[in-house]
Amino acid sequence: MLDVKMIERGLAKPGKTKGGLAAAMGVRPGAVSExxxxxxxxxxxxxxxxxxxxxxxxxxxMGRVGAxxxxxxxFEQMPPEGLGEVELPFPIAEETIAFExxxxxxxxxxxxxxxxVVYRDQRHPLSSFYGEEAAVRLKTxxxxxxxxERGKTAHVVNLTSFNxxxxxxxxxxxxxxxxxxxxxxQIERLRARAAxxxxxxAAGHSGHGGHKDGKTPK
Numbered sequence: 001m002l003d004v005k006m007i008e009r010g011l012a013k014p015g016k017t018k019g020g021l022a023a024a025m026g027v028r029p030g031a032v033s034e035x036x037x038x039x040x041x042x043x044x045x046x047x048x049x050x051x052x053x054x055x056x057x058x059x060x061x062m063g064r065v066g067a068x069x070x071x072x073x074x075f076e077q078m079p080p081e082g083l084g085e086v087e088l089p090f091p092i093a094e095e096t097i098a099f100e101x102x103x104x105x106x107x108x109x110x111x112x113x114x115x116x117v118v119y120r121d122q123r124h125p126l127s128s129f130y131g132e133e134a135a136v137r138l139k140t141x142x143x144x145x146x147x148x149e150r151g152k153t154a155h156v157v158n159l160t161s162f163n164x165x166x167x168x169x170x171x172x173x174x175x176x177x178x179x180x181x182x183x184x185x186q187i188e189r190l191r192a193r194a195a196x197x198x199x200x201x202a203a204g205h206s207g208h209g210g211h212k213d214g215k216t217p218k
Contacts, residue, residue: 002047002056002091004036009094010054024053052197056091059117060084061098065135065176067110067145068103068164086115086187087194088180095120096179099135099143105164106133106145113184116145118176126157126172135176148175 010016018032025031025046034040042050051057061083064071086098101114110116118135129148136159137143144167146159151169159167182190 002042002050004038006056006091007036007050007054010050010056013055016054021050021053024049051091057088058085059088059092059096059098061086061100061115063099063143064102065099065116065143065145066103067101067112068105068161071102071143072141086117086182087190088117088182089190092117092180093119097176099145099176101145105161107163109133109162110145110181111184113187115182115184115187116176116178117180117182118178120176122175123177124175126175127154129175129177130157134178136172137174137176139171139173148172 007021011018011021019029022029022032026049027046031040035042063083083100096117097120098115098117101110101116102112104112116135126148127150130150131147133145133147135143135145136148144159146161146167149158149160149166151157156169156171159170
């Protein structure tokens, strides 16, 4: 759900302004201030322009998570900004990051190339995740997409998959709670639509440079 906090977060990004947002929405500049002051409601037709201009649906892909494969930061050599972004069909909280699934041990639920969106920070204690699937990072550095099961002691867990042997008695450094899963096919369609929007915007801007008669000035 789009709210004032999300809009404020978007306006804090470099290059984003109230005037630019108003132009994207097709409203007078004061309308944005009225929305932020909760004196005006957002119209349904304004949702898409707000999300698009403020990039509220973009989530950074910060690496890969192994479903069968063992993924370590050293092996990845991941750049600080990650692998790029994935655009969701809806706005999402800022405290989320995404990972690309590598491997097939979690078939049929997760396939190689799927994207999972998780909360950046672990929000709940370890015991609350027993029996749940999550992205995890071991104390030894490896990242996995596994089901977390109770271990022999309160400090260790067993990690299980649909199609692989359990990883028993390991300690976790971080648990990424899954909030959205995007199948590979859906990601490809979303990226195709995003590319199409970019091309249309570029064509629109290039069409503004000529005279009214359509001739380009010499």
